[in-house]
Amino acid sequence: GLLDPKIKAKGKKYFGSAADPAAISRSTDKLILTSDFGCYTPENRQLLPDDVSSISLKWDATEPSRGSFNFGNADTLVNFAQSNGRLVRGHTLVWHSQLPSWVSSVSSASDLTNVINNHVTTLVSRYRGKIYAWDVVNEVFNDDGSFRSSVFFKLLGENFIDIAFKAARAADPSAKLYINDYNLDGPGAKINAMVALIGRLKSRGVPIDGVGTQAHLILGQVGGVASQLQVLANTGLDVAITELDIRIPKPDSAAKLAQQQTDYNTVAKACINVSKCVGITVWGVSDKDSWVNSVFPTYDSPLLWDNNYVRKSAYAGVDAAF
Ligand code: XIL
Secondary structure, three states: OOOOOOOOHHOOOOOEEEEEEHHHHHHHHHHHHHOOOOOEOOOOOOOOOOOOOOOOOOOHHHOHHHHHHHHOOHHHHHHHHHHHOOOEEEEEEEOOHHHHHHOOOOOOHHHHHHHHHHHHHHHHHOOOOOEEEEEEEOOEEEOOOOOOHHHHHHHHHHHHHHHHHHHHHHHOOOOEEEEEOOOOOOOOOHHHHHHHHHHHHHOOEEEEEEEEEEEEEEOOOOOOOOHHHHHHOOOEEEEEEEEEEEEEEEEOOOHHEEEEHHHHHHHHHHHHHHHOEEEEOOOOOOOHHHHHHHOOOOEEOOOEOOOOOOHHHHHHHHHHHH
């Protein structure tokens, strides 16, 4: 059965959810997060553009101006996890999005190296021993497998990845260090680029432990997940499904919800069956709070609890796989 929240402690795979201070302030979310999930990833959901109540672990939240760090919301989430004996995935250290403009304005490679080192060292040291795994770099690739032209890549080439991982390892030698990306669910240029990059990082001795596949999926399009997880595992790294949701083209129907149950089962089984897959994180609790509503407006209902916090059949799909 699923959802012994301490499954990780028993050496099995964890089942986690995105969470943030807003979620744990809502009593129903809090109840579900503590009863059903063993690992939390800060989502940093902003319900309104000026709502900072939940921003926790992304760069715009933690270091909004250079050298000036905010940890209040991240501390809230990490303390909640600690007091409940849960794991935390730290998300994320170096990402082109939710990046404050002062970072994008850095203009020299040496200055940017200092900026990355200081940011990574400060965050990872603060939570040493409390964050189980970090997404050290997030979404470095375009879908065609080329590097995204972030300020990091423009000034440092792929060496920005080496810099970030080395700083993270030095700051917490026991945290698991991940590279994370989306659209790794099917074969093609992007996953090929990821596998090739991992090979280069390993050959340069960069301290990397895992690769995360976000798995923001679409109903009926999950058939490639199992084989691609194995492709990622074949790099020798641990793998994790880090942001799972399976969005339904509007409108919902009974048939689509049944398909979603099947799809969740397929994805959960894929992780169970790949020995290097350490766990699954779903990207939130209730459909009503999912990021999908704002980002993919023609889709809906991607999660395991509906708008009224009723467990969906999708939950049974996951449960049956564990
Ligand atoms: C999203 C959150 O879900 C939103 O609430 C927030 O406003 C923006 O970020 N890939 C990632 C996540 O790595 O951090 C993103 O989360 C979803 C896509």
